[in-house]
Amino acid sequence: MSLLTRDEAQTRSQLLDVQRYAVDLDLTTGDTTFASRTRVHFTARAAGDTFIDLNPARLHTVTLDGAPLDPATLDGNRLPLTGLTPGPHELTVEADMAYSRTGEGMHRFTDPADDETYLYTQLFLDDARRVFAAFDQPDLKAHFDLSVTAPPHWTVLANGTTTHHGDGRWTAATTPLISPYLVAVAAGPWHTVRTDHRGLPFGLHCRRSLAPHLDADATELLSTTTALFDRYHEKFDEPYPFDSYDQAFVPEFNAGAMENPGLVTFRDTYVFRSAVTDAERCSRAVTIAHEMAHMWFGDLVTLTWWDDIWLNESFAEYMGYQTVAEATRWTHVWTDFAAGRKDWGYDADQRPTTHPVAPDPDAVPDTASALLNFDGISYAKGAAALRQLTAWLGEKDFLAGINRHFTRHRFANATLADFLDNLASATDRDVHSWAAAWLRTSGVDTLTAHATDTGTPTTPTWQLTVDRDGTRPHRITVTTWDHTPDGPPARRDHLDLDLPQGRPLTLPGHRPGLVVLNDQDLTYAKLRLDPTSWTTATATLATLPDPLTRAVLWNTARDLVRDGALAPAAYLDAARTHLPHENDLAVTTGVLGFASRHVAGVYTHPDDRPAALATLTALCRDLLRRTEGLSTEDWTRGQGGAHRTDAHPGLRLVAVRHFIDSATQPATLTAWLDDGLVPGGPTLDPALRWRILGRLAVLGAVDEAAIDAELTADPSATGQEGAARCRAALPDLDAKRRAWEAMFEDDTLSTYLFTATAQGFWQPEQTALVRPYVHRYYQEAPGLARRRGAALATAAGAAAFPAYAVDDEALALGRAALAQDDLVPALRRRLADQLDDLARALRVRDHQAGATTG
Numbered sequence: 119m120s121l122l123t124r125d126e127a128q129t130r131s132q133l134l135d136v137q138r139y140a141v142d143l144d145l146t147t148g149d150t151t152f153a154s155r156t157r158v159h160f161t162a163r164a165a166g167d168t169f170i171d172l173n174p175a176r177l178h179t180v181t182l183d184g185a186p187l188d189p190a191t192l193d194g195n196r197l198p199l200t201g202l203t204p205g206p207h208e209l210t211v212e213a214d215m216a217y218s219r220t221g222e223g224m225h226r227f228t229d230p231a232d233d234e235t236y237l238y239t240q241l242f243l244d245d246a247r248r249v250f251a252a253f254d255q256p257d258l259k260a261h262f263d264l265s266v267t268a269p270p271h272w273t274v275l276a277n278g279t280t281t282h283h284g285d286g287r288w289t290a291a292t293t294p295l296i297s298p299y300l301v302a303v304a305a306g307p308w309h310t311v312r313t314d315h316r317g318l319p320f321g322l323h324c325r326r327s328l329a330p331h332l333d334a335d336a337t338e339l340l341s342t343t344t345a346l347f348d349r350y351h352e353k354f355d356e357p358y359p360f361d362s363y364d365q366a367f368v369p370e371f372n373a374g375a376m377e378n379p380g381l382v383t384f385r386d387t388y389v390f391r392s393a394v395t396d397a398e399r400c401s402r403a404v405t406i407a408h409e410m411a412h413m414w415f416g417d418l419v420t421l422t423w424w425d426d427i428w429l430n431e432s433f434a435e436y437m438g439y440q441t442v443a444e445a446t447r448w449t450h451v452w453t454d455f456a457a458g459r460k461d462w463g464y465d466a467d468q469r470p471t472t473h474p475v476a477p478d479p480d481a482v483p484d485t486a487s488a489l490l491n492f493d494g495i496s497y498a499k500g501a502a503a504l505r506q507l508t509a510w511l512g513e514k515d516f517l518a519g520i521n522r523h524f525t526r527h528r529f530a531n532a533t534l535a536d537f538l539d540n541l542a543s544a545t546d547r548d549v550h551s552w553a554a555a556w557l558r559t560s561g562v563d564t565l566t567a568h569a570t571d572t573g574t575p576t577t578p579t580w581q582l583t584v585d586r587d588g589t590r591p592h593r594i595t596v597t598t599w600d601h602t603p604d605g606p607p608a609r610r611d612h613l614d615l616d617l618p619q620g621r622p623l624t625l626p627g628h629r630p631g632l633v634v635l636n637d638q639d640l641t642y643a644k645l646r647l648d649p650t651s652w653t654t655a656t657a658t659l660a661t662l663p664d665p666l667t668r669a670v671l672w673n674t675a676r677d678l679v680r681d682g683a684l685a686p687a688a689y690l691d692a693a694r695t696h697l698p699h700e701n702d703l704a705v706t707t708g709v710l711g712f713a714s715r716h717v718a719g720v721y722t723h724p725d726d727r728p729a730a731l732a733t734l735t736a737l738c739r740d741l742l743r744r745t746e747g748l749s750t751e752d753w754t755r756g757q758g759g760a761h762r763t764d765a766h767p768g769l770r771l772v773a774v775r776h777f778i779d780s781a782t783q784p785a786t787l788t789a790w791l792d793d794g795l796v797p798g799g800p801t802l803d804p805a806l807r808w809r810i811l812g813r814l815a816v817l818g819a820v821d822e823a824a825i826d827a828e829l830t831a832d833p834s835a836t837g838q839e840g841a842a843r844c845r846a847a848l849p850d851l852d853a854k855r856r857a858w859e860a861m862f863e864d865d866t867l868s869t870y871l872f873t874a875t876a877q878g879f880w881q882p883e884q885t886a887l888v889r890p891y892v893h894r895y896y897q898e899a900p901g902l903a904r905r906r907g908a909a910l911a912t913a914a915g916a917a918a919f920p921a922y923a924v925d926d927e928a929l930a931l932g933r934a935a936l937a938q939d940d941l942v943p944a945l946r947r948r949l950a951d952q953l954d955d956l957a958r959a960l961r962v963r964d965h966q967a968g969a970t971t972g
Contacts, residue, residue, distance in 0.1 A: 122254070272306055581625075694737045698744060
């Protein structure tokens with residue numbers, strides 16, 4: 119299949135002006151394909167040849183200006199249009215298109231709970247061609263008229279308001295100018311909750327089997343949505359540019375959400391069918407805010423080519439967190455970013471595959487390379503960079519520049535140069551130099567503090583020097599803290615510091631016990647504390663009053679472990695000491711997640727893993743004891759969104775989850791499962807039951823019959839995934855064989871079921887059992903990726919990667935596979951990242967072994 123190159127897109131954009139599409143879809147023609155008829159009105163600016171993108175199951179007819187074209191000229195996914203004359207043209211294409219099970223194009227899903235079928239489109243980045251014929255590039259915007267034929271009991275949703283004309287025939291309001299990848303359709307017997315706000319219709323939609331769960335959260339979802347909508351209208355001069363705002367929670371969605379204008383699609387795990395923490399509700403609110411920000415930055419003003427994807431994603435990521443902090447009850451959301459999101463950027467930026475936030479256009483020569491940049495750099499690092507820009511520029515000037523950008527490029531396309539020019543017009547600061555340092559470079563700066571006493575006994579002073587290993591300017595907040603006899607450290611100074619320093623900063627008094635760089639997390643850099651500060655931090659971390667300060671220090675510890683400067687066991691000991699006293703859900707979740715997945719999972723030698731798990735289970739028991747005695751009202755209030763200072767139900771739920779994941783003996787888990795209850799709460803809901811069953815499967819304490827019985831009790835889509843995960847986790851050669859064949863030979867699994875199976879297959883406790891499959895993985899994953907496409911290639915390189923095979927032989931096998939010339943780009947990128955992580959894990963283990971023998 120041909121990839122669209124940047125040069126080809128520029129050539130086609132220079133030749134064509136596309137005015138309008140009329141797309142007619144018939145979704146009643148069968149279970150494997152649907153009928154697609156596309157009529158495109160466009161103008162050729164000069165005589166020339168071009169092509170339209172199309173990936174049909176069967177191409178029936180093509181006419182250009184009323185004259186038939188030969189369907190046999192279709193070359194892969196390109197239909198040539200040769201001999202175009204200057205002036206207007208009309209192209210009509212009739213084809214059958216294939217439904218997808220991988221979340222690309224038109225995805226088809228049948229709900230195992232009630233056998234109802236649902237369809238939705240996901241056309242990003244270049245999959246419009248899977249649904250209709252299109253000049254599929256972001257700078258060829260057009261108006262879209264959409265009509266759909268669906269089963270009579272279905273509802274059809276689209277970018278604009280839809281009208282049902284009877285007999286399953288629907289039409290959607292004509293869109294404003296949008297890019298082809300933003301066209302959206304969702305069809306099925308949706309359960310819907312509607313309201314009106316500011317004169318526009320707002321809707322929530324989900325599968326019927328999820329209706330009770332959507333209804334339970336509808337008030338929170340709608341109030342969050344409308345509060346964010348109002349706040350964006352306070353920030354932005356341009357009003358919301360579309361005629362409605364629907365949010366559809368759709369099954370087996372690969373991403374978190376997609377910013378289709380007027381019809382945002384979300385993965386339907388955001389409709390919570392089991393207990394969640396308030397931090398998870400906050401994360402859902404951030405996703406809502408992120409996608410809504412795209413209505414302006416991405417949909418109203420769209421990138422010209424994919425090298426500027428950060429203009430979409432970094433902006434929406436930053437604005438999502440900031441607007442949630444301003445408009446909702448989750449005012450501490452930047453702690454969630456620091457504790458649970460920013461590490462995505464830090465990790466990506468220290469791998470060989472790193473790239474600048476705004477890469478050079480030549481580094482994104484085609485759509486496949488563009489897809490690789492939807493990563494922690496374009497999202498988390500980009501958002502952190504924009505947060506630093508706002509701190510340096512000032513929010514007033516930042517918003518003034520953004521609003522100028524929207525006004526100048528509304529319903530059109532723009533580049534990084536346009537964005538910077540608009541920012542520069544609103545400030546006296548040198549925005550272009552800032553961008554050169556922050557957006558055009560890769561890697562992470564490291565800031566190291568040095569604090570020394572410099573005065574006299576009668577006039578004590580101390581000096582602060584911050585060394586910068588890197589090239590970027592930073593504006594940071596520094597706080598200093600003094601020891602107190604019996605209580606937590608007392609804050610002495612709150613300093614704003616610009617780096618690099620011209621000279622050391624001299625301050626009155628003796629040097630403090632703790633110097634915290636980048637308090638409030640306004641910049642993006644690794645931090646190194648001076649020895650005295652590190653000693654104080656490890657002794658007093660839980661007592662510092664601000665959770666964001668604590669998150670910054672925990673991230674410092676995380677970086678030290680990853681860099682081999684802090685023993686994994688020391689990190690676990692710090693967690694054991696401080697987390698039982700932690701009140702913040704995001705901090706607790708982030709620390710436990712790193713401790714279990716990375717420290718105990720891959721950084722700890724297998725011989726030391728039982729001790730690591732014992733530390734984690736003891737920590738979780740401490741949290742469970744601390745949160746005993748919760749009433750039914752406490753649980754209800756906690757699930758409904760208690761303020762995070764009253765978050766003990768959430769802390770207890772986090773402790774229960776991690777106790778399950780860390781258990782080495784089955785007795786306690788079996789008792790919980792039999793009783794349907796954790797003593798003191800919570801009652802086991804489906805998510806916890808499947809989690810327990812999965813761990814018992816790893817430990818060899820359940821069999822296929824128990825898994826089948828649980829699936830009978832919970833035959834939902836998530837139940838199917840849970841059963842697949844559990845079956846693959848059984849420590850049995852036959853179970854592993856069946857799981858492997860389902861993943862790598864059957865080719866029928868959806869992306870979700872593939873991922874669930876892969877998650878169960880590889881377990882740290884079973885490395886010897888699955889050792890033969892490490893070699894098979896590198897042999898078979900490339901072929902799977904070629905057969906099944908980018909979404910499955912990504913899943914194969916992520917969940918299916920043998921991450922727990924941490925040894926030199928596995929690394930050598932992986933590097934040999936990576937040297938192959940014919941790897942699908944999505945798999946190549948995932949393998950490169952995973953192998954770098956594997957090499958890092960080996961270095962961490964080697965550092966620890968050297969420290970032990972030394």
